[in-house]
Amino acid sequence: MSKTILIDTSRCTACRGCQIACKEWHELPANKTYQVGWGSHQNPQDLNPNNYKLVRFNEHLDNGTIRWNFFPDQCRHCEIAACKETGDMYIEEAIIQDEKTGAVVFTAKTKGFNKDQFDEIKEACPYNIPRRDEKTGLLSKCTMCNDRIHNGMPPACVKVCPTGTMLFGEREEMLKLAKSRLTQLKKKWPEAQLVDPDSVNVIYLLIDKPENYHEFAAVESNLGPMSKKQLFATLARPFKAMKG
Incomplete structure (x- = not known):
């Protein structure tokens, strides 16, 4: 849990x-x-x-x-993390989600994303959380410690x-x-x-x-008849399809 x-x-x-x-x-x-x-x-x-x-x-x-x-x-650590789904299209496991805690964590691999890819990752987040260090290229946000x-x-x-x-x-x-x-x-x-x-x-x-x-x-x-859980799943679905 x-x-x-x-x-x-x-x-x-x-x-x-x-x-x-x-x-x-x-x-x-x-x-x-x-x-x-x-x-x-x-x-x-x-x-x-x-x-x-x-x-x-x-x-x-x-x-x-x-x-x-x-x-x-701070980061909301979404159960369905659109930032991770987007990032996985370009660099697998640059963004990870800990199965035990649910924490969504940006790793050192995120420096491999170019600016356009980062923009996609940021736009996928409904809370406008990810940030990029222009000097190092690393993406950053709350890790939930x-x-x-x-x-x-x-x-x-x-x-x-x-x-x-x-x-x-x-x-x-x-x-x-x-x-x-x-x-x-x-x-x-x-x-x-x-x-x-x-x-x-x-x-x-x-x-x-x-x-x-x-x-x-x-x-x-x-959202009309759509639940928030369904919305997050919808946000992630195009990225999963593109990966496939």
Whole structure:
């Protein structure tokens, strides 16, 4: 059974401890950031090869009241990983999915993808996650701290979270907890929802509409009769056909 991270945004204070812990564990270099002219407390401005995790800030008016939404953005570790399906067309096992944990991991082989191939991989991701280091050619993103999990430790971001925003465990256990928390939050926040819980292993619990957090917070919800699981399978199907 795969592992799952539950991110309850109702508890996030934007301390950014998760963002820093991720950088420290993966020994990622600092980014040059700018406050003046950017107009936001969010830094850096976007995910990049040196930031696998980024706490996004969204400020908007809600019935005349300023409202802040915080969104610790990262790879969702999709059960059907379109990035892997796309990458496998060009370089087998450059992107792998750990059968034990469900973590989708970019390996050193990803430096073999050219820019056009990377663009395809990025476009296949419905959450706009993969990034490319222009100097090395390596593709990068959150690994779910797969190495820590195999050594009996939780992901670094989960370990340092001081508010209980992030929790980690067996998928069924986290799904049960997510649904329980959702029931409680809906009493105060009618818009509360779980984001794509059937398709990903990093599940977000939101108390506002997804678009009030981040443009890529959720797969488009208006899918008609198609379930999100079916959507992910549809995303992957053309790549499998091309490989065959």
